[in-house]
Amino acid sequence: xxxxxxxxxxxxxxxxxxxxxxxxxxxxxxxxxxxxxxxxxxxxxxxxxxxxxxxxxxxxxxxxxxxxxxxxxxxxxxxxxxxxxxxxxxxxxxxxxxxxxxxxxxxxxxxxxxxxxxxxxxxxxxxxxxxxxxxxxxxxxxxxxxxxxxxxxxxxxxxxxxxxxxxxxxxxxxxxxxxxxxxxxxxxxxxxxxxxxxxxxxxxxxxxxxxxxxxxxxxxxxxxxxxxxxxxxxxxxxxxxxxxxxxxxxxxxxxxxxxxxxxxxxxxxxxxxxxxxxxxxxxxxxxxxxxxxxxxxxxxxxxxxxxxxxxxxxxxxxxxxxxxxxxxxxxxxxxxxxxxxxxxxxxxxxxxxxxxxxxxxxxxxxxxxxxxxxxxxxxxxxxxxxxxxxxxxxxxxxxxxxxxxxxxxxxxxxxxxxxxxxxxxxxxxxxxxxxxxxxxxxxxxxxxxxxxxxxxxx
Amino acid sequence: xxxxxxxxxxxxxxxxxxxxxxxxxxxxxxxxxxxxxxxxxxxxxxxxxxxxxxxxxxxxxxxxxxxxxxxxxxxxxxxxxxxxxxxxxxxxxxxxxxxxxxxxxxxxx
Numbered sequence: 112x113x114x115x116x117x118x119x120x121x122x123x124x125x126x127x128x129x130x131x132x133x134x135x136x137x138x139x140x141x142x143x144x145x146x147x148x149x150x151x152x153x154x155x156x157x158x159x160x161x162x163x164x165x166x167x168x169x170x171x172x173x174x175x176x177x178x179x180x181x182x183x184x185x186x187x188x189x190x191x192x193x194x195x196x197x198x199x200x201x202x203x204x205x206x207x208x209x210x211x212x213x214x215x216x217x218x219x220x221x222x223x224x225x226x227x228x229x230x231x232x233x234x235x236x237x238x239x240x241x242x243x244x245x246x247x248x249x250x251x252x253x254x255x256x257x258x259x260x261x262x263x264x265x266x267x268x269x270x271x272x273x274x275x276x277x278x279x280x281x282x283x284x285x286x287x288x289x290x291x292x293x294x295x296x297x298x299x300x301x302x303x304x305x306x307x308x309x310x311x312x313x314x315x316x317x318x319x320x321x322x323x324x325x326x327x328x329x330x331x332x333x334x335x336x337x338x339x340x341x342x343x344x345x346x347x348x349x350x351x352x353x354x355x356x357x358x359x360x361x362x363x364x365x366x367x368x369x370x371x372x373x374x375x376x377x378x379x380x381x382x383x384x385x386x387x388x389x390x391x392x393x394x395x396x397x398x399x400x401x402x403x404x405x406x407x408x409x410x411x412x413x414x415x416x417x418x419x420x421x422x423x424x425x426x427x428x429x430x431x432x433x434x435x436x437x438x439x440x441x442x443x444x445x446x447x448x449x450x451x452x453x454x455x456x457x458x459x460x461x462x463x464x465x466x467x468x469x470x471x472x473x474x475x476x477x478x479x480x481x482x483x484x485x486x487x488x489x490x491x492x493x494x495x496x497x498x499x500x501x502x503x504x505x506x507x508x509x510x511x512x513x514x515x516x517x518x519x520x521x522x523x524x525x526x527x528x529x530x531x532x533x534x535x536x537x538x539x540x541x542x543x544x545x546x547x548x549x550x551x552x553x554x555x556x557x558x559x560x561x562x563x564x565x566x567x568x569x
Numbered sequence: 570x571x572x573x574x575x576x577x578x579x580x581x582x583x584x585x586x587x588x589x590x591x592x593x594x595x596x597x598x599x600x601x602x603x604x605x606x607x608x609x610x611x612x613x614x615x616x617x618x619x620x621x622x623x624x625x626x627x628x629x630x631x632x633x634x635x636x637x638x639x640x641x642x643x644x645x646x647x648x649x650x651x652x653x654x655x656x657x658x659x660x661x662x663x664x665x666x667x668x669x670x671x672x673x674x675x676x677x678x
Contacts, residue, residue, distance in 0.1 A: 387624075433628065
């Protein structure tokens with residue numbers, strides 16, 4: 112084709128393409144384009160688009176040029192684009208505007224060209240409707256424009272006063288006419304497609320964000336409710352110094368602790384860890400906490416309490432969820448603690464006198480697995496200066512960047528080093544040591560620590 | 570994580586290699602679920618290549634044990650490394666699982 116295109120023609124074509132790009136960009140940026148495309152446009156939106164696409168059709172006629180004396184133009188382009196992006200109303204009326212202008216110019220092909228342009232917008236609109244009010248892909252849009260121009264040429268061959276002239280015109284303009292309209296459609300459709308995609312993505316993002324905001328707000332409320340499950344303040348226990356610390360890995364978690372004053376100088380101490388994290392763990396935690404607290408009031412011993420709590424929880428749980436619970440009852444009179452460890456991490460007992468550690472190992476299974484399992488009760492005597500550290504595995508299994516675990520050894524050495532401090536200070540020391548070890552590594556599991564120090568007579 | 574299944578003496582032997590942490594657990598869970606749903610009654614889990622198990626891993630085996638018991642089946646664990654055994658023991662689960670030293674022993678059990 113280059114042989115028939117002179118320098119002037121190239122310049123002319125370039126100018127035409129520039130106009131298409133600018134107009135395409137301008138139209139697709141209007142609010143009207145998006146609202147009409149989505150089928151939500153107002154009358155004004157339709158009006159504005161009809162005028163712009165109609166004007167583009169008139170420009171298509173005016174910018175037409177002759178190749179070897181035959182007129183080539185992109186008059187149909189505006190209505191075709193309007194049809195496939197904004198539907199039959201915008202496309203159709205824009206086409207009629209372009210057609211009326213073409214008719215007013217007269218000439219040999221006036222009638223077939225007028226008919227073709229009148230139909231063009233409706234044809235595009237039909238495609239829009241057939242494609243469920245979505246724009247077809249750029250490739251199909253280009254094919255559609257090319258086929259429509261072929262149809263335009265067939266109309267010229269069918270409706271004319273002199274067949275020889277018609278054949279001669281069609282044979283000369285067919286190639287350039289189809290090519291330039293298809294090219295214009297390719298440019299326009301690509302720009303429109305980008306814009307529609309951009310709006311769609313933004314809509315999805317906004318929806319996702321509002322859903323996220325809602326979930327965040329719900330989690331915040333859940334967190335507040337869960338905080339209320341934990342003892343608000345620690346009752347003073349004669350002869351002992353007790354402090355607690357709890358930090359869920361997410362907003363809400365599965366760890367909990369409880370301090371139950373029984374009267375007669377007796378206090379129940381509970382620390383527990385539900386398998387799993389976040390919402391499922393928090394729900395199971397609520398069930399477990401209330402169950403253990405209620406059964407504790409009914410039984411003087413720890414084993415019967417956890418046996419009954421287990422039967423209740425296991426009956427409610429089919430999911431394989433379980434909760435490890437350490438339950439001890441402090442008796443001031445004998446400076447002793449009776450306890451049942453239902454599968455919980457063995458609490459450490461630091462012996463001041465020998466500077467050594469003992470462990471309160473499990474004597475029963477984690478709660479919630481199956482009903483009818485037996486629990487034992489053991490007893491530990493606490494002497495002045497002895498320290499009991501109750502904790503959940505979030506402490507010892509906290510990892511640093513190299514995936515090394517904080518471990519039991521680090522925990523025992525902090526406790527041994529801070530043996531002369533108060534329970535509260537010991538917890539601060541453990542926290543400090545952990546954050547120094549983990550640095551920026553995100554916390555993976557809930558962390559709960561309870562430190563009990565036997566003060567002796569004071 | 571690698572999971573291999575093999576039918577042997579009327580049981581399915583599941584060989585797990587790797588760490589049964591939160592991600593590993595869901596893989597193991599899917600594999601065991603598939604075996605139970607296919608109607609197998611006896612599952613033997615070979616732990617010889619398991620380095621680590623988390624509490625979410627324990628949950629998978631508890632859940633499988635419950636399901637199999639309900640349908641009259643059995644779940645036998647074998648060849649546990651000391652660390653893995655300790656995790657089961659700490660939670661008190663060695664009381665409810667049948668744990669054998671070797672696969673051969675488990676198949677006879």
